[in-house]
Amino acid sequence: MATNQTFDMILRGGGVYTPGGLTECDVAVSGGKIAALLPRGAGSAGETVDCTGLTVLPGAIDTQVHFREPGLEHKEDLESGSRAAVLGGITGLFEMPNTKPNTDTADALNDKLGRAKGRMWCDHAFYVGATNHNAEALKELEMLPGCSGVKIFMGASTGDLLVSDDDCLREVLKNGRRRVAIHAEDEPRMQERAALRVAGDASSHPVWRDDESAMKATRRIVALARETRRRIHVLHITTPAELEYLATCKDVASCEVTPQHLTLAGEEAYPRLGTFAQMNPPIRSGAHRDGLWHWLAQGVPDVIGSDHAPHTREEKAKAYPDSPSGMPGVQTLLPLMLDHMNAGRLSLQRLVDLTSAGAARLFGLTGKGRIAAGYDADFSIVDLTGEWKISSDWLASRCGWSPFEGITLKGRPVGTIIRGRRVMWEAELIGTPAGEPIRFDETIRA
Numbered sequence: 001m002a003t004n005q006t007f008d009m010i011l012r013g014g015g016v017y018t019p020g021g022l023t024e025c026d027v028a029v030s031g032g033k034i035a036a037l038l039p040r041g042a043g044s045a046g047e048t049v050d051c052t053g054l055t056v057l058p059g060a061i062d063t064q065v066h067f068r069e070p071g072l073e074h075k076e077d078l079e080s081g082s083r084a085a086v087l088g089g090i091t092g093l094f095e096m097p098n099t100k101p102n103t104d105t106a107d108a109l110n111d112k113l114g115r116a117k118g119r120m121w122c123d124h125a126f127y128v129g130a131t132n133h134n135a136e137a138l139k140e141l142e143m144l145p146g147c148s149g150v151k152i153f154m155g156a157s158t159g160d161l162l163v164s165d166d167d168c169l170r171e172v173l174k175n176g177r178r179r180v181a182i183h184a185e186d187e188p189r190m191q192e193r194a195a196l197r198v199a200g201d202a203s204s205h206p207v208w209r210d211d212e213s214a215m216k217a218t219r220r221i222v223a224l225a226r227e228t229r230r231r232i233h234v235l236h237i238t239t240p241a242e243l244e245y246l247a248t249c250k251d252v253a254s255c256e257v258t259p260q261h262l263t264l265a266g267e268e269a270y271p272r273l274g275t276f277a278q279m280n281p282p283i284r285s286g287a288h289r290d291g292l293w294h295w296l297a298q299g300v301p302d303v304i305g306s307d308h309a310p311h312t313r314e315e316k317a318k319a320y321p322d323s324p325s326g327m328p329g330v331q332t333l334l335p336l337m338l339d340h341m342n343a344g345r346l347s348l349q350r351l352v353d354l355t356s357a358g359a360a361r362l363f364g365l366t367g368k369g370r371i372a373a374g375y376d377a378d379f380s381i382v383d384l385t386g387e388w389k390i391s392s393d394w395l396a397s398r399c400g401w402s403p404f405e406g407i408t409l410k411g412r413p414v415g416t417i418i419r420g421r422r423v424m425w426e427a428e429l430i431g432t433p434a435g436e437p438i439r440f441d442e443t444i445r446a
Helices: 078-087 106-116 135-141 166-174 187-192 202-208 211-228 240-246 259-263 266-277 286-297 333-342 348-363
Strands: 006-012 015-018 021-024 026-030 033-038 044-050 055-058 060-065 090-095 123-129 147-153 180-183 232-234 253-257 379-389 408-418 421-425
Touching: 006 033, 055 348, 060 078, 060 333, 060 348, 078 090, 078 106, 078 408, 078 421, 090 147, 090 379, 090 408, 106 123, 106 135, 135 147, 135 166, 147 166, 166 211, 180 211, 187 211, 202 266, 211 232, 211 240, 240 253, 240 286, 259 286, 259 333, 266 286, 333 348, 333 379, 333 408, 348 379
Parallel strands: 006 044, 015 055, 060 090, 090 123, 123 147, 147 180, 180 232, 232 253
Antiparallel strands: 006 026, 015 021, 026 033, 055 379, 379 408, 408 421
């Protein structure tokens, strides 16, 4: 390729994280794809993006968000949630099915895709929820365009999607072939322990939904996955014991951790935040948090997902246990992980693997997850060392709050580029929403 060629866009002057590591080069874009990695100053373009002093990362992908539309738009909707995503440097995401109505049919999936068109700022895919009644249909549903796969709730959370007994779980796993996302909390155990909730005391949340509730469900679903020969993905792991166990289960199971569980410790979070620290599975102790970091250093978690699950301030302010579980997180995922990187808790290489390459590898994303010729021109452009404070005026989620508001971080998202189109720069949105459905290798038809 001639170095004097003209392209649609060139990103100049930044460090670029390629499959070979951090590289000094410019990135040329044409037709929404990465056209070439160029020597400094080579080529010309209709648009030049000055990345001097910045680092160009593969577009970050959040593989677990709840944007509440349809039916719960007072908490969030597809536009506001995706706006928060791109302001935080996220270029693509998977949205969860516990809306009203649930996303458990082809019509419901297509309704979400229709709502997203022209309103979502980033690329997107939607999970279909498993129920006690739609197991046989899942093998068709999971192959529909715009579907990120099947989601199982083994323990009750927000909404009424629940598949808790082994016979129904087995039927769900037998119907289909794509990796199935799992909320692994054991519903029978939690029902037995419900009396352990202390009225007005959110710190009793992890006592009720204890370590064994998580571990028991994880063991059950791994056994069923091996029996049915179905790949699974265990979401939002909160206990070191689960990660130690899942390290022995890589034949069938991948897993996720969240920035919230890597950052917050119950001893500090519940006194400071009360019910605003309440989520499922719970924020646990500092020892739990440190244990998650141990197993992250061992390479066991495959991806970071935010489990963005917003509720209004009024809802969260209700007395425990009448308060809903969940907190926003899509906008703070990348900033928090950059701060952890600067604190020495993980390398830039591991951060990229957790936020982009891991999702592409696990879920077979077509053309995403790396900066290489031919891939989608998706970039999260960051200032690796810039210090800043999370302020309320930066937060875009409709819920209007974050457990991390007021915290000073080192490392910040500066720009979000999706398929060669600047969507965010220096905390300002650019243009209009033009997100498209994410494509998956397993669902592409000739």
